[in-house]
Amino acid sequence: MPFPALVAEAERIAATVAQGVHGRRQRGTGETFWEYRHHRAEDGAAAVDWRMSARSQNLFVRENEWEAANTVWMWRDGSASMDWASSREIPTKRDRAAVCLIALAALLTRGGERVAVLGESAAPRSGELGMERVSARLATGPGGMDSVESPRMAKHGQAVLASDFLDPFETWRARLARFSAMQAGGVLLRVIDPSEEDFPYKGRTRFEAPAGGETLLFGRAEEAGSAYRQRWASHGDAIADLARRTGWTLVTHRTDRPATQAVLALHRALSRDV
Incomplete structure (x- = not known):
């Protein structure tokens, strides 16, 4: 989705959510x-x-x-797996993650809070300038993994990390441990495509990795459905447990559902954390 369209959708969502939320200042x-x-x-x-x-x-x-409640660092995963949608009727995970974070940034900056993008912003900013810079980086920035593997943010800060969290559990455990070492926490926005969770495939089906590489061909894809769903659920449970044990809040969002639900959940989660 083009950058202006992403921002326009995010602003519409923020305006809707704003009717039911209050600022986090304290x-x-x-x-x-x-x-x-x-x-x-x-x-x-x-x-x-x-x-x-x-x-x-x-x-x-x-x-x-309270200064810590006034700054939120955001990150939108730029991995190849995020640039995928199972249908033209729904957005890619990358676009939906960007829209949710831009809408959240709009809500926060309207309340006088500062926002920044991990690894891509020189300093947190508030107001229209902060919103403009963060929106551009969330929509078009690389979202590199170095930003979460070596996070550069204020100690005791808050972060919102948007990803499909498909990397191995051990990888994410190591990444969140680095935030914990800085006494930082926040919210994990897990963005998933409905087909990833439902596995609706049947018959002869070819599966290709988003970044290329391994290809799997099934003569009867439905026969792999049960094992796949079990492994999918196990991975999701592991991520949820990791979030609980490290003090993060996990928000899971399917791209076939309204983004307003995710944005409202994100804002409420940040409000509980302060």
Whole structure:
């Protein structure tokens, strides 16, 4: 799908989802002013905002917005397996992942939060400029694996990783371990094509790897269906268990279903994490 069409669809989805969500900003230890509150004994004298307190007979403390909740790093898998759709009626996994993340970025930047693309953004940004740069990178960027194998982001940060997660379980375990070492977490968006889950194939069928290489030819594809579905379910369960054990939230989305469902789930998951 062309870049302008991806952004237009993402903006439409964001507008729909925005009607049912609220911002994630909250008080904390950042640099952006949040509000003044009355001083408490446990705050100590150092916490008093003397300029504000001088205007009143009460002591006040200046609270700032939580910095970690203000930055979200995103990544859209650029692997060959993502450039596939089983039907012309549904988008490729790559396009759907990009649309979901661009829509999420629109929601976050409208709330004043900063966004960036792992391995492709120099620094997180907010507002229209941040949205414009992130959208272009999510739609057309390489989505290289080096971005998740050697993540460069702030410690304690949040990330949203969109992929089909078809690489071996051990590979993803090693990648998420690197995020854990940085005390970073977030949400995994697992994008799947319906045929990958349902395996509707029958009769003589040739299967080719997206990036070339091995080709499998079945005289009666339906005979492999049971074993395939069992292995598919096992891999999905392993990814889900990995997410739980490492503190990530897993959102699974089929490309034949509305993207609004995935975007809403992503936004809610980030809100729970703060």
